[in-house]
Amino acid sequence: MELSYEQVAAFAQQGGTVYFFLIFLAVVVYAVWPKNKAKFDHAAQIPFKED
Incomplete structure (x- = not known):
């Protein structure tokens, strides 16, 4: 069987x-995984912290 350019x-x-x-799905699962909630909550508050 010979493959043509169109088939490849x-x-x-x-x-x-x-x-x-699949990569998109893995990123979404990682983002909503309950174990990561504290990490993301902390990161979300960084802009509001004073220097």
């Missing part, structure tokens, strides 16, 4: 879409 390009596009969706 379509596979790369689909694979890239799945890859970046």
